[in-house]
Amino acid sequence: MNKLATLCDRAATLIRPSKRQTADGWAFENRIYPPSMDRPGPRDPRLTPYVIDFERAFEDPRYSTVTLVCGSQMGKSETVLDVLGHRFDQRPTPSLYVGPSQDFIVDEIEPRVMDLINNAPTLQQKLARGKKNKRFRKVIGGVPLKFAWAGSATQLSGTTAGLVIVDEYDRMMGNVKGEGDPLVLTKARGFTFRDRKYGVTSTPLVGNVDVLKDANSGLEFWKRMPPEDIESPVWKLFQSGTMYHFAWPCPHCAEFFIPRFKQLAIDDKWSASEALENAYVTCPRCGGVIENDHKADMNARGVYVAPGQRVEPDGTVIGLPPRSPTISFWASGLCSPFVTFGERAAAYVEAKHSGDQEKLQGVINTGFGELWSPGGGDAPESTELKRLIVPYKLGDLPAGLVHLTAGVDVQKNRLVYAIRGWGARSTSWLIERGELYGETHEEEVWSDLSDLLQTPIHGMLIRLALVDSGFRPGKEFGVPVNRVYEFCRRHARIARPSKGRATQLMPVKKSKIDVTPKGDPRKYSLELTLINTDWAKSFVHEHIRYPIDASGAWLLPEDIDDGYLDQIVSESRVKRPSGQVQWIQRSRENHFLDCEALNAAAGHLLNVQRIREGRGLREALSSGHGDAAPLEDDKVTVETTEPPEGERLPNPLPGSRSAARTAAAPPRRRTWAEISALLNK
Secondary structure, three states, X not given: OHHHHHHHHHHHHHHOOOXXXXXXXXXXXXXXXXXXXXXXXXXXXXXXHHXXXXXXXXXXXXXXXXXXXXXXXXXXXXXXXXXXXXXXXXXXXXXXXXXXXXXXXXXHHHHHHHHHHHHOHHHHOOEOOHHHOEOOEEEEOOEEEEEEEOOOHHHHHOOOOOEEEEEOHHHOOOOHHHOOOHHHHHHHHHOOOXXXXXXEXXXXXXXXXXXXXXXXXXXXXXXXXXXXXXXXXXXXXXXXXXXXXXXXXXXXXXXXXXXXXXXXXXXXXXXXXXXXXXXXXXXXXXXXXXXXXXXXXXXXXXXXXXOOOEEOOOOOEEOOOOOOOEEEEXXXXXXXXXXXXXXXXXXXXXXXXXXXXXXXXXXXXXXHOOOEOOOOOXXXXXXXXXXXXXXXXXXXXXXXXXXXXXXXXXXXXXXXXXXXXXXXXXXXXXXXXXXXXXXXXXXXXXXXXXXXXXXXXXXXOOOEEEEEOOOOOOOOOOOOOOHHHHXXXXXXXXXXXXXXXXXXXXXXXXXXEEEOOOOOOOOEEEEEEEEEHHHHHHHHXXXXXOOOOOOOOEEEOOOOOHHHHHHHOOEEEEEOOOOOEEEEEOOOOOXXXXXXXXXXXXXXXXXXXXXXXXXXXXXXXXXXXXXXXXXXXXXXXXXXXXXXXXXXXXXXXXXXXXXXXXXXXXXXXXXXXHHHHHHOO
């Protein structure tokens, strides 16, 4: 009779309709943590409110994939258990949980699933126990829940499932036994289910990402980056979806903002213990100091917002939700109720002082839920560069400009160039930038470069151009003439070949080389400019941080494009514990940074740091004042032209090489002796 009664009770449990609830509501009423947990007792998802929208999205028919990106110690695993428990109680579906390794499942997940079932009143009677209760396969209410790990293609492909959870996606093998990405393999398990759902969670790992300020809302969102700049699989999935960001209301100004690592205030002189005691978050809207005591209220009032939406002071999100089959969420590690601002800051300071890049990466990834940029991110963000924009346009010559230089980066199918103007105390302005397309082992594109460098800009000629000769266009047997050297030989007045060196002590030095083109017995000499690449690129990144009204400011025009800005910050400087310095690419496109490094070297050769405050060269020549120094000696000449009186040459169109240069009268040449005579009048 006892067995019959037990059987009847279990049958009644299985056929009794469950109370319809959201996943977080179900967890609140049914989940109880055992005494072995650090926080025993009833579970309250409201403690981590940034997971609630993720849990509820599994029941939203608009989305097939639900993604959560966040740091560690944020309740991510408990959220996954909420979703599984809710599904087996409300709408049982064959399910598959995929972890990064077998040990992770055996030691972490399977015991917690058993605790979930044994402590949830609505699931206790639904578990098939005895021989049917296996480590990697549970039967709940007659429906299987299977566990698999990323290293086993058999486990991933051996079952069908209407609900698939992929946990810690970034820590999985990219190619399982040669059969492909684990997410792709697991998605194939659900094709027979019409209402299939895929859940993906992870802390992100490696990639280059920038922030983009939304003009409508004033919020700074993560920018969608080219896939080749991102190694992190979960981040690629995040930016292919809706890209919801968890936003906080400032306790001072009530404006919403998206918290991230850069808002954590840490003094460079602090020790780890000082960071633990003193770290705080600053509001990017009002600059207010936000203490850890504010966190609980900010979390409770926090909302998810996507690019294109804005948040009213009362927390109402205005704007249509993004359209995508993937709903994706990101929440900063600063939001964790289990770790204080000080603890996050102390971990960062300790890792930074150790000089160990792997430790620093671990803190950024797991502590803050952000991508780690190789090199530690010691580079400005492209958004910083926008404060350097001043009122002039590409092709204009701002007042105070004395010299023009050009840096040319040589690629297989194009020449990338940037022209920079120099003024007092190495203050500089970007004048032009662009690309000349054509196979660089052919002559045509070099003819275009010749036209570019020799055509005056509003009557002013380029004084010095450095052309990178590190890449030789064409194969030696196919193109016996080195195109870079040959171009610089033919334009010796203006152009010099250059090469970067990592170990050179001097910023810039010159070296004579003899070049013999095949088939021509005549030898000729060229002056090769050798550049300390660390000095040149550091010059650019250091001057980017100068105030726009300071001597040495590095200024940009109003119509500069984001592509140029992204390339300027495409590399970061790394100093290894050994003292060795390396520049590591954060993005594949870094050519304009190379061009500006060449401009820095050209400016150094022209002694631009010694140009005194005052008017530019063209003004000096007409008034009898000025201080432009010759490149080497009095034999060097300067070419200047002036437009007809009262007539100003037209501005070029941005980005157009042919339009960017303007026609002018043939240059009038003056020697430095003539210039000196004018200056002494």
